[in-house]
Amino acid sequence: MRGHGFLLANYVPGTSLVHRMPLWLKFLLVLACGMASFLIVDWRLAAAALAVLCGLFLLSGAGPTRLFRAVRPLLPILLVIGAFQWWQLGGPVAARIVLNILLCVVAASLLTATTPLHRLLDGVVSLARPFRRFGADPERFALTIAIMLRSIPFIAGAFSDVRDSARARGLERNPRALVLPVFITTVAYARHTGEALAARGLGEPED
Amino acid sequence: MSTISLRNAGVSVAVDGRPDPKVLLQDISLELTEERVGVIGANGSGKSTLLRLLNGLVVPSEGAVTVNGADTVRNVRAVRQQVGFVFTDPLSQLVMPTGREDVELSLRRSVRSGKERREQATAALDRFGLLPLADQSIYELSGGERQLLALASVLAVEPGVLVLDEPSTLLDLRNRELLRRTLAGLSQQIVMSTHDLELALDMDRVLVVESGRIAYDGGAAAAVEHYRSLSARSLSGGDFR
Amino acid sequence: MTQTHAAGTLKPAKRRRWNATDLGLIAVFAALVAASALVAAIPVGGLGVPITLQTLAVMLTGLALGPGRAFAAVGLYTLLGLAGLPIFSGGRSGLGILAGPSAGYIIAFPLAAAAVGWLAAVVIRRTVKFRAVLLFVSAMATSIVLVHGLGIAGMMVNAKLDFSKAFLADLPFYPGDIIKNVLAVTVAIALHKAFPDLLVRRVRQLPQKAAAPRAATPGTTTPEASAQQ
Numbered sequence: 001m002r003g004h005g006f007l008l009a010n011y012v013p014g015t016s017l018v019h020r021m022p023l024w025l026k027f028l029l030v031l032a033c034g035m036a037s038f039l040i041v042d043w044r045l046a047a048a049a050l051a052v053l054c055g056l057f058l059l060s061g062a063g064p065t066r067l068f069r070a071v072r073p074l075l076p077i078l079l080v081i082g083a084f085q086w087w088q089l090g091g092p093v094a095a096r097i098v099l100n101i102l103l104c105v106v107a108a109s110l111l112t113a114t115t116p117l118h119r120l121l122d123g124v125v126s127l128a129r130p131f132r133r134f135g136a137d138p139e140r141f142a143l144t145i146a147i148m149l150r151s152i153p154f155i156a157g158a159f160s161d162v163r164d165s166a167r168a169r170g171l172e173r174n175p176r177a178l179v180l181p182v183f184i185t186t187v188a189y190a191r192h193t194g195e196a197l198a199a200r201g202l203g204e205p206e207d
Numbered sequence: 208m209s210t211i212s213l214r215n216a217g218v219s220v221a222v223d224g225r226p227d228p229k230v231l232l233q234d235i236s237l238e239l240t241e242e243r244v245g246v247i248g249a250n251g252s253g254k255s256t257l258l259r260l261l262n263g264l265v266v267p268s269e270g271a272v273t274v275n276g277a278d279t280v281r282n283v284r285a286v287r288q289q290v291g292f293v294f295t296d297p298l299s300q301l302v303m304p305t306g307r308e309d310v311e312l313s314l315r316r317s318v319r320s321g322k323e324r325r326e327q328a329t330a331a332l333d334r335f336g337l338l339p340l341a342d343q344s345i346y347e348l349s350g351g352e353r354q355l356l357a358l359a360s361v362l363a364v365e366p367g368v369l370v371l372d373e374p375s376t377l378l379d380l381r382n383r384e385l386l387r388r389t390l391a392g393l394s395q396q397i398v399m400s401t402h403d404l405e406l407a408l409d410m411d412r413v414l415v416v417e418s419g420r421i422a423y424d425g426g427a428a429a430a431v432e433h434y435r436s437l438s439a440r441s442l443s444g445g446d447f448r
Numbered sequence: 449m450t451q452t453h454a455a456g457t458l459k460p461a462k463r464r465r466w467n468a469t470d471l472g473l474i475a476v477f478a479a480l481v482a483a484s485a486l487v488a489a490i491p492v493g494g495l496g497v498p499i500t501l502q503t504l505a506v507m508l509t510g511l512a513l514g515p516g517r518a519f520a521a522v523g524l525y526t527l528l529g530l531a532g533l534p535i536f537s538g539g540r541s542g543l544g545i546l547a548g549p550s551a552g553y554i555i556a557f558p559l560a561a562a563a564v565g566w567l568a569a570v571v572i573r574r575t576v577k578f579r580a581v582l583l584f585v586s587a588m589a590t591s592i593v594l595v596h597g598l599g600i601a602g603m604m605v606n607a608k609l610d611f612s613k614a615f616l617a618d619l620p621f622y623p624g625d626i627i628k629n630v631l632a633v634t635v636a637i638a639l640h641k642a643f644p645d646l647l648v649r650r651v652r653q654l655p656q657k658a659a660a661p662r663a664a665t666p667g668t669t670t671p672e673a674s675a676q677q
Contacts, residue, residue: 030543037547073540077549081607089608097608104547112532112542120532143302143312144475148524150304151479152486152535153346159483179501180635183508186480187473187643192299194472199264199292200361201284201316202302203468 011116018060018114023123026111033107037100043092046099053106062113070109071102078102121145143203147193158185209289209367209396211239211261215270218256231256232419234270239398245410245427246400247434249441253419254400258372261398262290274368288316291366291395295373297353298345306332306348306356307341313363331363332356335389351382358389371399375406404431470517477513477521478528481505481557482535502537503595504628506557507587510564511636514647519562526558552602556595564590572640572647580633587629596621 018026033053040046057067078098085094112120125145128138162181169177197203216235219228232253248254259265260272263279263286271278277285294300303309310328318324332338335355340348348356354374361369371390375383387406390397399406407413413430415423415437423433466474484505510518525535534541536554545554567586571579596618603614640646 034543034547070544074548081549081609084613085608093608101547101606105542105544108532108542108544108547115532117532121528124527124531139315140471144471144478144524145528146303146308146312147472147475148478148482148528150302150345151476152482153344154298155476155479155483156486176631176634179504179631180638183480183512183635183639184642186476187512187639187646189299190473190476191469191643192294192296192472193302193476194467194469195264196292196294196300197302197468197472199262199287199294200302200313201287202312203471205465205467 012060012062012066012113013116014061014114016060016114018056018110021114023115023119026115027123030104030107030111033104037104040100041096043096043099046096046103050099050103050106053103053110057106057110057113060110060114062110066113067106067109070113071105074101074105137205140203140205143197147197151189151193154189155182155186158182158189208240208242209275211237211272211274211368211398213237213260213267213270213272216260216267216272217269218260218265219268228268230419232260235421236270237414237421237424239396239412241411242396243410243412244396244398245407245413245430246398246416247402247404247407247413247430248400248416248422249438252416254416255372257414257416258292258370258398258400261368261370262287262292264292288364289366290368290370291361291364293354293357293361293369293371293374295376297350297357300357301345301353301360304344305342306337306345306359309345309356310360310363313360317364327363331359334362335359349382350377351379351385354378354382354386355389358386362393362395367396369393369395369397369399371397371401373400373402375401375403404434407431466517466520473513474517474521474524477505477509477518478524481509481522481525482529482533485535485537501628503557503591503625504632506561507564507590507629507632508636508639510561510590511568511583511587511632512639512646513565514569515562515565518565519558522561523558526554529554547606549603549607550599551606552598552600553595555602556598559598560590560594563594568636569647580637583633583636584629587632588626591625591629595625 033049036046036049040049054067058064078101081101082094082098085097115123121142125138125142128136128141132138159182162178162185165181194203213235216232217230218232219230221228235257246254246257256265260267260279261274263272263283266280271280273279274286274289277289279286301309303312307328310331311324314324314327318327329338329341332341335358337352337356337359340352340356345353345356354377358374375386378386383403383406387409390399391409399410401407408427408431410427412425413423413427414421415430415434417437422437423430481502484501506522509521512518513521529536529541530543530545532542536545545551564587567590568583571582571586575582599621600611600614600618603609603617604611607614609617
């Protein structure tokens, strides 16, 4: 699925070992890191695992800036948690807690940095395949994802249009005037979309 | 040419807090076989509902609608394969983020092989000179380009009938002319509603819809004249609904 | 019409599958939650979890679409965010979220949308008076039990806070939530006025003559009077 510049920020093209790893293996890696955060009790082990993952991240060619950008949103919170738990539970435990969270975050961003978005979405769609016998329909699932992606810019546009028109009428302090038109537009847009799908013979359940 | 036939078709919907249903269309019987059929009428007259009857987007509450014998209620899948529908706003019609993907999506029902689908999509886009824009986001296209793309996507599956609901309303003068020429070159049977009376004058047969009924049915020039006098009369009567 | 009523009572024999319009609503409301998470975020509270229009959009999705479709819409949003689409508040994404302190809130979203949707469907089907108050009570109950409950649990698990500390860290979100729920309910009521068949399906086509020959065919007598699943 192309045409979504605003959503492509995470992927770094490359041919490294991590890039070539199959998606399920990367997913298992992330899952393992998630489990590890419950199993690892020694902060030194957590630090070593984090170092290995950071090494893999740099090896993929995504660069230290991206690595930093992946963890930056969490840093203030981690500082607060770390300091608080140091005071409550002592240095080693606080370090373990913070390092384990970092481990998961780096592992997850390694996955998104080395996998193009359309592969990720294909992966999500393939999750539906085993449930086909229970009525899941991977094709309609993929179609729904595509419609969602193409609707985000439209709705973001509606938010800013409504803000402008509220300002023009001097209503920018009225929260109802700021959000209600967006939702009305959203429902109308959704219905038009559904109607357009039906008109093209798409999206209706198979009998 | 295809034959679209409506037999005593009527559409009414239940409205909250009112005992009687609201009647949108009443007792319409038509046999459409002409190559170019126009539908004109005031806002809210029932034009859109009439067009939506033709491919089963609206089902008749009375009577029946068939396209080449296929009933729009019992056999909606066959009807939609034969009748392509183009909406006023292409943004609500284009489902996928880029033109190429949207055309490929249209072809999904009919073409099994992915490679063939790509080839046919390329051909469909090329036909309207849209190939250079095929991989751009639909939001980066102009209104006219979007409407052409919507048209290309619908025509990719080669329906026999093309229904268009006010396709030129959102277009500027230049794009309106482009659309007009494109439509003129199509081999499909066309049923189109419009507020653009010049466009209506190109049609072989024009229906004037007024308050859910067919107020006039005949040649383009006479129909447009009838519609003009209808509008003038309702204004001078002080009826501004 | 008696036949329609018999089939349209509370439990339809077979679950009606989602049609193209339902698909459109699910996809576009998922996009709405994503867009509202991206428009403007204000970091609030002890742990700096950002406050956005997002919880408003989640609640509204439930109030507008009912349990099934709302769960699908918000679940799709959550799933794609976890898969790596940068659509969580502040443009974050990925499975790493599940390790952070806001994990509980993210997991709560689809459940909250479903719960408030179920309550809203009951309120709209059964009552006429005090709808606004009852909807607000539904939204607040859902917020407190699911969103704040799981939010606190998430901080306890991931940041290893004990209950009282996590409770305190969650407290600053309450004022914003009350305001957002009031807003969600007023918007939802306006939406149901603008689109009366959004949540509770009506018989769309009324055969005017009971003896009309077409009344016996499927399409026209589809029992759609029952509420949306």
